[in-house]
Amino acid sequence: MIDVLVVGAGPTGLTLACELAVRGLRSRIVDRAEAFFGGSRADGIQPRTMEVFADIGTLDPILASGDLGMVIRAYQGDEVVWEGQMSEPTEPTPSVPYPNIWFVPQFRTEAILRERLAELGGRVELSTELTGFTQDTDGVTATLTTNGTVETVRARYLVGADGGRSTVRKQLGIPFPGTTDETTTMLFADARVDGISHDHGRIWQVGDGGVSVAPLAGTELFVVAARPPADDEPIRDHLQRQITESSGRTDILVREVTWHTTWRANTRLAERFRDGRVFLAGDAGHVHPPTGGQGMNTGIQDGYNLGWKIAATLAGAPDVLLDSYEPERLAAARTALDISTALLEKHQRGDEDAHIRGPEVHGLTLHYRGGPLSLDDRTEPGTVRAGDRAPDAPATMDGRPVRLFDLFRGPHWTLLVFGTPPQEPLDPALRVYTVVRPGEPAGDNTVVDSDGHIRAGYDADDGTLMLIRPDGYIGLVTGSSDRVAEYWTELHGITEIVALS
Known part of the structure; x- marks a missing residue:
């Protein structure tokens, strides 16, 4: 089996x-x-x-x-009437790499x-x-x-x-x-197209129709989007006609269609x-x-x-x-x-x-707050709570730079302890790291929050314990090491975990 x-x-x-x-x-x-x-x-x-x-x-x-992703330009003939990107690129932050x-x-x-x-x-x-x-x-x-x-x-x-x-x-x-809306359809095709460069995407809008041609990342292909053919017209011929009629240019040639699909609003x-x-x-x-x-x-x-x-x-x-x-x-x-x-x-x-x-x-704000695996027993929860995505943060450990995501990587659970580590031994399958400020005593498995990004990202006071699930979401936030042991034990087969919700 x-x-x-x-x-x-x-x-x-x-x-x-x-x-x-x-x-x-x-x-x-x-x-x-x-x-x-x-x-x-x-x-x-x-x-x-x-x-x-x-x-x-x-x-x-x-x-x-x-x-x-490329800059996209909307054209009327040869004139650019709009230019932009789906989203403006931003720089990484301590919590979002x-x-x-x-x-x-x-x-x-x-x-x-x-x-x-x-x-x-x-x-x-x-x-x-x-x-x-x-x-x-x-x-x-x-x-x-x-x-x-x-x-x-x-x-x-x-x-x-x-x-x-x-x-x-x-x-x-x-x-x-x-619902499936058969009146809202779009043809998407990967194609080899001559006559245009790969430096930006293009949209030619004509009335309620038009066509877009955008470079396909990491390839020599373009993604062409247009209304699907109304009859049995071959896809390459249809796309060629759509581009020529919408752009007014005869020098753009669709050489080959390598893949295509017709999308319906479903x-x-x-x-x-x-x-x-x-x-x-x-x-x-x-x-x-x-x-x-x-x-x-x-x-x-x-x-x-x-x-x-x-x-x-x-x-x-x-x-x-x-x-x-x-x-x-x-x-x-x-x-x-x-x-x-x-x-x-x-x-x-x-x-x-x-x-x-x-x-x-982006998926970064998705959370499981209130779910069966999420427990936050603080009287006044912070901005980051049980069920939230666990933020990344830079720190140092044993004098070398490290990121929290480095510590989380793998199939294990991770316990972040802000301040004094628990005195009680915990399951060796649980990886425990104590988060301290610069200058505070650092022992085994101690993470020095050199620039304060961990505390800022987790909005955690001294005495807070946060248990991070294997998929990078916070399962438990508490101030009690006994509660960590209880949660961990319940999770591993003693009591039904739904009792935690």
Whole structure:
């Protein structure tokens, strides 16, 4: 029996598979596609996702494969009538090391995740389709078909990361309410285009229509967006005609279309993300408009949230820990849908700022306050509370520079103790760091808050203890080491953790 069967090898499934592999779990990841995805599709990686990639060890190739996005110019003929960017690049801060959206084609993001999975001993099984499954109290029995060969697989858990048409969701009978607006459509294509440079993106607006041509980060391609053809006109011919008619230029030539898709305004949210030992993640549970770049990023966060919880449960934590996945990620998906829908409505109204993206899309303010794993027992909570994202901060340790994210990286929990360390011994699986000011006594595992950025970022007084989850969110804020021990014990199988909420 394997630990987890992951169905679907897009960014969501690959992130989950990496998380499981880091923790030494036996898993398989399958996809019914015959070849790996080759299109740009979701190319905007949000700041919070950049933090996830840093944690799982894929940040460097992600940075090497993309950019901050190009300046976009809107033209009427040869005249520039507007110029700007979706979001103005900003400098990193002590608490936010990756403050900007980073643009990488989805096919490259997936390839990087597959490479990381291979380093961890895993691989994607293509041409392998889930054709059915049943579950009982001990696991899931799944039927896989690979090139006509039928195989029965037994797994502790099954995760459906198999997209908006999810086989897993359909077999579970989970409703997927929402709306599909067939009148709001857009053709997106990756193409080789001659006659224009890669130094900026272009929009030619003509009445209610028009076309945009933007460089695709890290490639020689462009992403062309236009209304889809009304008939069977070949895609390359259609795009060529749209560009020529909208721009008034005959020197711009569409040489080749390497990938294309027609997007429809489709907004849906599954009624639940868990059924026994089976989970939904990514588009299998929520489908978003492309506005705001929320879909892929929310799915990656799903996989990141679920991986450590499955691992902890298999290591003996109470099963109710997995029950926290649904309320946390269902609320996150609902928030992301609200953001992307509001931005889509701006485009539909023709608002002047419809192309602008603010910090609401970055994922840094997402929190799990009030959730089943979040407990803040301070009489007067600070600005950073249990359930919030744990900020980064520079510091020194043993005389060398270090960042909090360096200390958090990996599958463990982390306890930050502001001031005097606990006298009681804690579980060795919990990494404990004492945060002190410059000049204060420094012992083992002491972090010197050299410039005060840790205390400022966490809004924490002396005597505060903060327990950081493996996915970088604050689980517990307290002033009592006994409460830390109690929370930790409850989390690892003595009492149901929902008692903490």
